[in-house]
Amino acid sequence: MIYDPIAASDGARLGRLRLVHGMVNTPAFMPVGTYGTVKGVTPDELDALGAPIVLGNTLHLMLRPGANIVARHGGLHEFMGWDRPILTDSGGFQVWSLAANRDLSEDGATFASPVDGSRHFLSPEGSIDVQRALNSDVVMCFDECTDFPVAKAAAAASMKRSMRWAERCKTRHAGSPNALFGINQGNIFADLRAESMAALTDIGFDGYAIGGVSVGESWPDKAVAIEAAVAAAPVQAPRYLMGVGTPADLVLAVGWGIDMFDCVMPTRNARNGYLFTHRGVVKIKNAVHRDDLSPLDADCCCPTCCGYSRAYLHHLSRCREILGARLNTLHNLWYYQSVMQRIRAAIADDCYASFRHAFLTGPEGSGSHAAEYFGGVQEGSAAVAY
Amino acid sequence: MIYDPIAASDGARLGRLRLVHGMVNTPAFMPVGTYGTVKGVTPDELDALGAPIVLGNTLHLMLRPGANIVARHGGLHEFMGWDRPILTDSGGFQVWSLAANRDLSEDGATFASPVDGSRHFLSPEGSIDVQRALNSDVVMCFDECTDFPVAKAAAAASMKRSMRWAERCKTRHAGSPNALFGINQGNIFADLRAESMAALTDIGFDGYAIGGVSVGESWPDKAVAIEAAVAAAPVQAPRYLMGVGTPADLVLAVGWGIDMFDCVMPTRNARNGYLFTHRGVVKIKNAVHRDDLSPLDADCCCPTCCGYSRAYLHHLSRCREILGARLNTLHNLWYYQSVMQRIRAAIADDCYASFRHAFLTGPEGSGSHAAEYFGGVQEGSAAVAY
Numbered sequence: 193m194i195y196d197p198i199a200a201s202d203g204a205r206l207g208r209l210r211l212v213h214g215m216v217n218t219p220a221f222m223p224v225g226t227y228g229t230v231k232g233v234t235p236d237e238l239d240a241l242g243a244p245i246v247l248g249n250t251l252h253l254m255l256r257p258g259a260n261i262v263a264r265h266g267g268l269h270e271f272m273g274w275d276r277p278i279l280t281d282s283g284g285f286q287v288w289s290l291a292a293n294r295d296l297s298e299d300g301a302t303f304a305s306p307v308d309g310s311r312h313f314l315s316p317e318g319s320i321d322v323q324r325a326l327n328s329d330v331v332m333c334f335d336e337c338t339d340f341p342v343a344k345a346a347a348a349a350s351m352k353r354s355m356r357w358a359e360r361c362k363t364r365h366a367g368s369p370n371a372l373f374g375i376n377q378g379n380i381f382a383d384l385r386a387e388s389m390a391a392l393t394d395i396g397f398d399g400y401a402i403g404g405v406s407v408g409e410s411w412p413d414k415a416v417a418i419e420a421a422v423a424a425a426p427v428q429a430p431r432y433l434m435g436v437g438t439p440a441d442l443v444l445a446v447g448w449g450i451d452m453f454d455c456v457m458p459t460r461n462a463r464n465g466y467l468f469t470h471r472g473v474v475k476i477k478n479a480v481h482r483d484d485l486s487p488l489d490a491d492c493c494c495p496t497c498c499g500y501s502r503a504y505l506h507h508l509s510r511c512r513e514i515l516g517a518r519l520n521t522l523h524n525l526w527y528y529q530s531v532m533q534r535i536r537a538a539i540a541d542d543c544y545a546s547f548r549h550a551f552l553t554g555p556e557g558s559g560s561h562a563a564e565y566f567g568g569v570q571e572g573s574a575a576v577a578y
Numbered sequence: 579m580i581y582d583p584i585a586a587s588d589g590a591r592l593g594r595l596r597l598v599h600g601m602v603n604t605p606a607f608m609p610v611g612t613y614g615t616v617k618g619v620t621p622d623e624l625d626a627l628g629a630p631i632v633l634g635n636t637l638h639l640m641l642r643p644g645a646n647i648v649a650r651h652g653g654l655h656e657f658m659g660w661d662r663p664i665l666t667d668s669g670g671f672q673v674w675s676l677a678a679n680r681d682l683s684e685d686g687a688t689f690a691s692p693v694d695g696s697r698h699f700l701s702p703e704g705s706i707d708v709q710r711a712l713n714s715d716v717v718m719c720f721d722e723c724t725d726f727p728v729a730k731a732a733a734a735a736s737m738k739r740s741m742r743w744a745e746r747c748k749t750r751h752a753g754s755p756n757a758l759f760g761i762n763q764g765n766i767f768a769d770l771r772a773e774s775m776a777a778l779t780d781i782g783f784d785g786y787a788i789g790g791v792s793v794g795e796s797w798p799d800k801a802v803a804i805e806a807a808v809a810a811a812p813v814q815a816p817r818y819l820m821g822v823g824t825p826a827d828l829v830l831a832v833g834w835g836i837d838m839f840d841c842v843m844p845t846r847n848a849r850n851g852y853l854f855t856h857r858g859v860v861k862i863k864n865a866v867h868r869d870d871l872s873p874l875d876a877d878c879c880c881p882t883c884c885g886y887s888r889a890y891l892h893h894l895s896r897c898r899e900i901l902g903a904r905l906n907t908l909h910n911l912w913y914y915q916s917v918m919q920r921i922r923a924a925i926a927d928d929c930y931a932s933f934r935h936a937f938l939t940g941p942e943g944s945g946s947h948a949a950e951y952f953g954g955v956q957e958g959s960a961a962v963a964y
Contacts, residue, residue, distance in 0.1 A: 228893065232900035234881075257893040261869050265887060273885045483647050495620075499659045501651060507614065507643040514618035514903055 194371050194398050195430045195451075201544035204446045206536055209399075209430055211277040211329040212369055213269065216244040218430060218451040219539075221442065221532050222279060223525055224459060226252050228262070228272040231459050232514075232521045235274040241494065241522065242529040245276060245329070247454045250322050251283035251314065255305050259325040267327030279330035279454070282319045282361075284354075284375070285403065285434070288337035296336060298353065316360040324368060331368070332401060333361040335375040340408040347379040355391040362395050371398035373432060379404060380413040382420035389424035399452075400425045401432040411561050415448075422449045439468055439531045440560030443551045446535050447544060458524035463517045465509040468527045472555035474502075476520065481506040494526035495519075531556075580757050580784050581816045581837075587930035590832045592922055595785075595816055597663040597715040598755055599655065602630040604816060604837040605925075607828065607918050608665060609911055610845060612638050614648070614658040617845050618900075618907045621660040627880065627908065628915040631715070632660060633840045636708050637669035637700070641691050645711040653713030665716035665840070668705045668747075670740075670761070671789065671820070674723035682722060684739065702746040710754060717754070718787060719747040721761040726794035733765040741777040748781050757784035759818060765790060766799040768806035775810035785838075786811045787818040797947050801834075808835045825854055825917050826946030829937045832921050833930060844910035849903045851895040854913045858941035860888075862906065867892040880912035881905075917942075 195218075199206040209216040223230045223238065226249045230238060238246065248268050253259065265271040268278055284301075287294050293304040300315030314322075319334035335354040338347050354377045365372045374392035378384030385402075392400055402421045405414050418433065425431050432452035433445050442453055458468065465477040469489035474481070476488070484502040496505070496519040508516030538547035551557055581604075585592040595602040609616045609624065612635045616624060624632065634654050639645065651657040654664055670687075673680050679690040686701030700708075705720035721740040724733050740763045751758045760778035764770030771788075778786055788807045791800050804819065811817050818838035819831050828839055844854065851863040855875035860867070862874070870888040882891070882905040894902030924933035937943055 227897045227899060228890070229899050229901040232904070234901065234904075235885075256897055257868065257889065261889055261893070264869060265871060265889070271887075271890055273890075482643065483650060485651060499621075501657075503643065503647055503651070504614070504657055504659075507647070511613045511642055513613060513615050514900055515615040515620065517900055518618070518620075518904070 193428055195428060197428075199540055199542070201539045201542040202447060202548070203449055204535070204539045204544040205449055205451060206539040207430070207451060209277075209451075211245070211371060213275060213277045213329050214244075216277055217536060219442070219446045219532060219535050220244050220452050221528050222247045222452065222454040223528075224249075224454055224456045225272065225274075226456075227256060228253060228268060230521075230525070231463065232518045233459075233525065235272065237522060238274065238525070239276070241526045242533070243276075243525065246274060246278055248278055248280045248326060248328060249283075249286060250280045250319060250326065250332075251286035253280075253326060254283070254314075254322045255307050255312070259322045263325040263327075267325070269327065277329040278326070280323045280326055280328035280332060281434070282323070282332040282334040282375070283314050284319070284332075284335040285337055287314060298356075300334070301336075316357040317364045320361050320364040324365075324370075328370060330371045330373055330399070331361075331365060332373050333358045333375050333397075335377060335403055337404045337407065338377070338379050340379065342379050344379075344381055344384070347377075347381055348384055351377040351379075351384050351388050355388060355395075358392060358397075359395050362397070373397055373399040373401045373430075375401045375403040375434070376421045376425075377404050378417065378421075380409050380417050382416050385417050385420040386424040389421050393424070393426055397429070399430040399432060401434050401452075402450075403434045405433065406435050406437065411564075418445065418448055418450070425449075438560045438562065439528065440552055440557040440562045442528075442531060443535065443548050443557070444562045446539075447548050458528045459521050462520035462524040465516075465520060467520055468524055468556075470527075470556060472558050476502065476505050477509045478506075488523060489527070492523065492527060492530070494523050496523040496526075579814055581814060583814075585926055585928070587925045587928040588833060588934075589835055590921070590925045590930040591835055591837060592925040593816070593837060595663075595837075597631070597757060599661060599663045599715050600630075602663055603922060605828070605832045605918060605921050606630050606838050607914050608633045608838065608840040609914075610635075610840055610842045611658065611660075612842075613642065614639060614654060616907075616911070617849065618904045619845075619911065621658065623908060624660065624911070625662070627912045628919070629662075629911065631663040631665060634664055634666045634712060634714065635669075635672060636666045636705060636712065636718075637672035639666075639712060640669070640700075640708045641693050641698070645708045649711040649713075653711075655713065663715040664712075666709045666712055666714035666718060667820070668709070668718040668720040668761070669700050670705070670718075670721040671723055673700060684742075686720070687722075702743040703750045706747050706750040710751075710756075714756060716757045716759055716785070717747075717751060718759050719744045719761050719783075721763060721789055723790045723793065724763070724765050726765065728765050730765075730767055730770070733763075733767055734770055737763040737765075737770050737774050741774060741781075744778060744783075745781050748783070759783055759785040759787045759816075761787045761789040761820070762807045762811075763790050764803065764807075765793075766795050766803050768802050771803050771806040772810040775807050779810070779812055783815070785816040785818060787820050788836075789820050791819065792821050792823065797950075804831065804834055804836070811835075824946045824948065825914065826938055826943040827948045828914075828917060829921065829934050829943070830948045832925075833934050844914045845907050848906035848910040851902075851906060853906055854910055854942075856913075856942060858944050862888065862891050863895050864892075874909060875913070878909065878913060878916070880909050882909040882912075
């Protein structure tokens, strides 16, 4: 078991992961470092803002620079200069996102490289081999995603193939000191999600991820799927909700018993000038910030908020300066980690439901689809269970 | 007098500038921060790599964000978070570089904004006013540049207008605690350069810049112009060669008695993967670096060379990652400052001629136009006076 439970509050779990490259306090948010770099940020800066673990993308790294180049450095840690834990995705979601340029069979996936159009094949075994070459602390099973909407029979058939692939991944991973997570599938169908989780539990993994969400479904559909998956998941293992989400999404999902998250939102949005603050979202390119001498977020102690005015950040973003992308990214990542700290503190203080209510109904939850669905309802109603 | 001489060696001068925001050891190289940021680098990083002063572009900043916005912060130092000295150019060279989109008269220059095409007018007085709003430590006179090639009569007329403008700048600058530098003009004509310097000296400035070089002329032509200007410059004031150059150019020009430089070369080239090292230029995007585990420059102690392999830098540049631009820029700026340190050490040790010879004939001088002209010649020949 890699997961140590510490406390629980209103469905939320406080815990700790023991990984080869160190401990991760959960619930945890993982910044995304697609190509062996969290875009615009150094490992030292990630360390300073408290990122406990970062995510690397297997498919991207096998195309550029190639797993062999990373392996020659000793692994992804040495390649990118990051000595804390790394989780790598399997490439399954990335292959799915290529849409027309992929061809799936029981063996695996053939796809065209988005870099140069060259043809590649990725199987469950191949994905595990690449992730071993990257030497990630947490290896993900290679899985198949489904579109939304999808017929239930197709969702079931796809999920069952993912379960067969999960078994092949488990076999291939044998003997590695790194953790291996299974990925739950089943689209929006609660019974398929439960069946998938039961199949994964039978195979036995170090952790259980929920994949194939945020593919276009509504938040209530997503909630049903996640709840069904979590309800069937073993309590003694970490649960990872892949590719989610806004700060409000994280606060909600922690209340459903999720322990881990990753998302490009803080980094990608930062580069577009879309910034998360304690007072809500700030679109820094808007003219209203042109001569605003105040800090971006007066309640934030990140280097961006402590060193620069909104007018300066506005100016940098308008001029498309690299430093603007840097400072914006640093702030958003800092903010996300501070939300995770507050989440962990609320669980430790056993007041998660009231923290969640305040968060979702306050400025930080405003504008979030999740908060729209679940944040405005009153305590005691059915929906507030979310 | 803002310039304290310390030592001299073979025509090179070691000294110190006293400016409002601090001291600058000379010879000094100033990184260029066009829009209130040295592209991709924070003030903390500039401090760590030993940049003693940075340059801001008056014309760019008056267009974006506007001098009034910078002034509301208290000046450019506060706006960009840099508390050491700043030199601002006057906009003269920038107006010249707009070519067809400018219209010059005795009053000043009308030009179309490269940002949005709007019409603007910049006069000597207007330039000084903007630079006062920016509160730069070193204010530059507004001048007119000439094309290359140019008829001598036209070069003379333009130079004389620049001298009249210099006088207007001196008048407008009166009462400011900041330094004001005159700008020498005269294209490639030694007598015009001498005449211009005499006119500037008559007006009286805190320092003397050599402008209008590197506009297409050959290195021997440039050398003649610079030598003529320096020969006529007062010894008790700093001399600033604007917009120059490669490391070899700096080493050469210091030997002609130049004290200050600025150039976009280390930053712009870095973003294109063109890196300066102790072993010569490295084009990091070249395939030969794809699986090279060695550092970019084994003789460099910058964060890039101490933390990452050539293969990683190659990968980042190929993927157009922001971190690649950052790490490359940091290295090139670090390298330029280390060249300045070595220059100052060689003057202090009174061995400048032998340092210069070794530099220009070694790998660091290789490929430089300046070194081609002056580096290969033997000690004792006429050309080695350069």
